[in-house]
Amino acid sequence: MILIEALRSGWQAILANRLRSILTTLGIMIGVAAVIILVAFGQGASNSVTSSIQSLGSNLLTITPENPNQGGEIVNPSVQELTVDDAAALNDPIAAPDIAGAAPEKRAAVTCTIDDRSHSTQVVGTWPSYFEITNSPVASGAYFTNADELSGRRITVIGSTVAENLFPDSDPLGKRISCNGVPLTVVGVQQEKGASFTNPDDVIVAPLSAVENSITGYGEVSLISVQATSPDTTDLAEAQAIAILDERHGTVEGTRDFEIFNQASLLETANTALGVFTALLGAVGAISLLVGGIGITNIMLVSVTERTREIGIRKAIGASRRFILLQFLLEATVLSVFGATAGLLVALLVSRVEIAGISPSVVPISVVGAYVISVAIGLFFGSYPAKRAASLRPIEALRHE
């Protein structure tokens, strides 16, 4: 009852000073909008990095030979390169139960031409399991098969960037391109993976045997891609791969001639870094919310001073301290809730716009948080002026001009 009456009195005061109320609300509105938008942008950036990393292959481990001459010091003179047999050994469901598959990759720079068009790219000679391991489905056409690999057929699945450059306005399927003079027939086009640190779409994939035979020659492979059975087992899969390769290479920790790069740990690192980034953005927003809160204190103090006489009249005819306190507190809270609502609407509008390639993703907790905090700000920053109003002595307040 007293709550409703106090709210009504507070509301009347807000309406009586429309311009001032709107300006005060603006401060909170900007603060709330800043918090929600900045956190949404942080989250959007985080999402885009996460999806980039995931597009490289879910549960992916990459094994590369470690250059023993790195740093000018020969760590292990008897370095054994990664071989196709190493990759085959990793495909062992008994010794490596958490490895879903492993495929060797032989990479080389090539220049591919067709008719008068030419494009420099990278060839990947690998096994058919590569497509599944690295999460590289085709958008059109087909993968090559184990039979193609065994017979060393000169066919290729090309990345979307290559397709755009060599076949800007025709269907690449069935066409024959020439890479470093080797004719390869296009059987498939990979789905676009999108932006990443390097462009994963600027690549052509061909059977390992064909690439070794005609482009790179035999011998060491560039890297081995390993897929763990699930994102949760990447660490187990990494340990099993290390054990198998250590045994084959006769190495131990410290003398290893290979390195394992864990996609999951990269994701974790990236997420941690982006989490800090998002928190930082949120803090910037929070500062503007704080400034908005101080604005409320300021306006409410002005309001109390200006309405000293009115408060005196109200107390003279029987308003209790509690009522005056409540009225001013609710007035501040209503202002901040209105500001928060306006800020939320602005934030939701702005968050629909993509800026610098990042599409913001509104985080529900930031919306709830901004709302709760703005109510708390109304109560907190309104409490000092409200207390001052409530403790005014009626005779002094009445004498105020």
Add this chain to the structure above:
Amino acid sequence: MVPVVEMHDITKIYGEGEAEVRAVDGVSLTVDPGEYVAIMGASGSGKSTLMNIIGALDVATTGTYRIDGVDIGDLDDDALSLVRNRRIGFIFQAFNLIPRMSAAANVELPLMYRGVRRGERRRKAIEALGKVGLADRSHHQPNELSGGQQQRVAVARALAMEPSLMLADEPTGNLDSRSTADVLDLLDDIHDEGKTIVIITHEDEVAARAGRVVTLHDGRIESDVAAGIR
């Protein structure tokens, strides 16, 4: 019969030591129900301080004061608010209506603090405005009303509270002679209905309407006589 106002040896001291001022100095005063008392005195005589104490806006330094038999000497801020809300209807020199609130809302205000429901208090407010002849002005804000009309709204506000005591502090001080007559006639009517009125004034014309005149000088009661004898 319990007196409405029962003051015994009331003193109000401001300041300390050398700067000590005895604004009210040992005043004893009793007002019975139905009385119409004027308190007179020059400025500085202590009549404003006395009015604040009578109105429970301020508490005396020493002495006892009962309103309707209730000792208010030990009451805190909120309890004093409650006493004012239940027992005293103020009429101020400066009208003291709340700006940007309609006449009816102003009259309702003390009833709201009392916890009276909306419909009920609106009805009472309209009724009180009718008694002061402003039923048709109930939606007007104070700045849309003349001084005399504003003071009549203030009288309506005091009436709606149905107080034990109507306390008027120089109610005609800001009014022209015609409005003064209107407001004083109104107070006469209210008194005729049996209300207790205390009016603070320095004008003989105003005091002449009262049944009893108390004159203050330097914080003390100089004379306390029934009207017409003076």
